[in-house]
Amino acid sequence: MAIRRIHVGPRMSGIVINGNNVHLSGMTAAKREGRSVADxxxxxxxxxxxxxxxxxxxxxxxxxxxxxxSDIGTFNEMNAVWDQWVSPGNTPARATVEARLALPDIKVEIQVLAALP
Incomplete structure (x- = not known):
């Protein structure tokens, strides 16, 4: 089975497609300084x-x-945005945990696995 990589960088690929599975790298906001978890x-x-x-x-x-x-106390704030975005009836399996993230201004990181239609 061929593996296809999109947005390949020196450290990681943004997208890896393996069969019908589409893996995205962990995503953080590009603009973070002074921005809320919701933003x-x-x-x-x-x-x-x-x-x-x-x-x-x-x-x-x-x-x-x-x-x-970075702070599980922001769970409801994140979920308010998530609930507006996620496709009703197509909700994925999901886990949310508190963790020390790579930089102090990163408040949320999200990684997804999707299927090809």
Missing amino acids: QTRDILARIDELLADAGTSKEHLVQVNIWL
Whole structure:
């Protein structure tokens, strides 16, 4: 089975397609300084939409999502944005945990696995 990589960088690929599985790298907001968890989540989800389209799929085909929050106390704030974005009836399996993230201004990181239609 061939593996296809899109947006390949020296450290990681933004998208890896293996069979019918579309794996996205963990995504963080491009603009983070002084921005809320809601703002960062909104930015990340918009980027996820773009990357899924680049791979030939969409959020309606999400299978699994992992979300890391720097402060689990912002869980409801993140979920308010998530609930507006996620495709009703097509919600993925999901885990959300608190973790120390790579940089202090990163408040949320999201990684998704989707299927090709």
